Amino acid sequence: AQKITQTQPGMFVQEKEAVTLDCTYDTSDQSYGLFWYKQPSSGEMIFLIYQGSYDEQNATEGRYSLNFQKARKSANLVISASQLGDSAMYFCAMREDLQGAQKLVFGQGTRLTINP
Amino acid sequence: DAGVIQSPRHEVTEMGQEVTLRCKPISGHNSLFWYRQTMMRGLELLIYFNNNVPIDDSGMPEDRFSAKMPNASFSTLKIQPSEPRDSAVYFCASRQTGVAFFGQGTRLTVV
Numbered sequence: 207a208q209k210i211t212q213t214q215p216g217m218f219v220q221e222k223e224a225v226t227l228d229c230t231y232d233t234s235d236q237s238y239g240l241f242w243y244k245q246p247s248s249g250e251m252i253f254l255i256y257q258g259s260y261d262e263q264n265a266t267e268g269r270y271s272l273n274f275q276k277a278r279k280s281a282n283l284v285i286s287a288s289q290l291g292d293s294a295m296y297f298c299a300m301r302e303d304l305q306g307a308q309k310l311v312f313g314q315g316t317r318l319t320i321n322p
Numbered sequence: 323d324a325g326v327i328q329s330p331r332h333e334v335t336e337m338g339q340e341v342t343l344r345c346k347p348i349s350g351h352n353s354l355f356w357y358r359q360t361m362m363r364g365l366e367l368l369i370y371f372n373n374n375v376p377i378d379d380s381g382m383p384e385d386r387f388s389a390k391m392p393n394a395s396f397s398t399l400k401i402q403p404s405e406p407r408d409s410a411v412y413f414c415a416s417r418q419t420g421v422a423f424f425g426q427g428t429r430l431t432v433v
Contacts, residue, residue: 241421251413251424297365309378310355310415310422312365 209233210300210313218319219288226273227283227316229298235259239301240281241310242272246294254296257281285318293320326425328414334431340402343428346395347416355422356389356399357413365413371397404432 211230219225231240242254257265257272265272273282285292298313327346335341347354355370369379371391379389386405391397401408409431415422 239420243424249411249429250426251415253421253423256421308353308372309367309370310417311367312357314364 209302209311210298212296212298212313212316214316215314216317216319218321221290221320221322222287224284224286225288225292225318227285227296227298227318229281229283229313231279231281231298231300233279233300233302235303237303240272240274241299241301242270242281242283243297243299243312244292244294245297245315251297255283288320290320290322293318326414326416326423328412328425328428330428331426332429332431334433335404337405337432338403339432340400341404341408341430341432343399343412343414343430345397345399345414345425347397347414348418348423349395351416351418351423352394353417353422354391354397355413355415355417356397357415359411359413359427360409368399401430404430406432408432 209232213228238259240257244252244254255265255267255270255272257274264274269286271284295315295317297315299310301308301310329344353372356368358366368381369389374391389399411427411429413424413427415424
């Protein structure tokens with residue numbers, strides 16, 4: 207079963223607009239973590255933002271915020287005032303516990319294109 | 323810290339050859355992950371280690387794939403024999419608590 211679902215294969219947004227990238231997850235754990243990574247065309251994986259399952263406040267990092275809705279099991283990434291450099295693949299990931307260790311599983315990604 | 327270091331960055335090999343990918347995690351990190359990224363399958367977790375011990379290798383596609391972590395500062399992913407369908411970008415990542423940091427990846431092409 208898919209643990210992380212990103213339903214938007216691609217998105218096109220005008221520069222300076224805000225954009226929301228969707229992510230839903232499936233887990234029966236009470237303790238888990240949610241992450242977003244950015245992968246530009248150069249290929250590296252860049253960590254953007256993290257939300258713990260017990261965090262009551264939505265995480266924010268500069269222009270990035272995570273809209274965490276626990277009951278809906280969603281962890282959408284919001285990018286405010288988008289810039290051309292935001293064009294990239296974006297991956298949602300979940301940390302889940304297994305045998306006392308924690309593994310990280312990824313969604314299929316959303317390709318975001320910012321138009322000038 | 324230099325971050326997670328992978329070598330080589332690019333590898334082109336002929337079908338049937340053995341390929342070894344290398345990873346040096348960030349010092350002090352106790353979890354290490356190997357991922358494979360392809361257009362068709364996205365980012366797949368192949369195997370991960372905790373304190374140098376393999377915890378879950380259910381993502382390793384076949385017996386041709388093996389991974390080792392002989393110490394806290396080094397891991398290898400070996401493919402023997404390699405096949406064209408193994409062509410992909412292979413990422414290594416490490417973490418202590420919280421965020422996993424990725425290496426630059428190894429782009430493997432099997433011809």
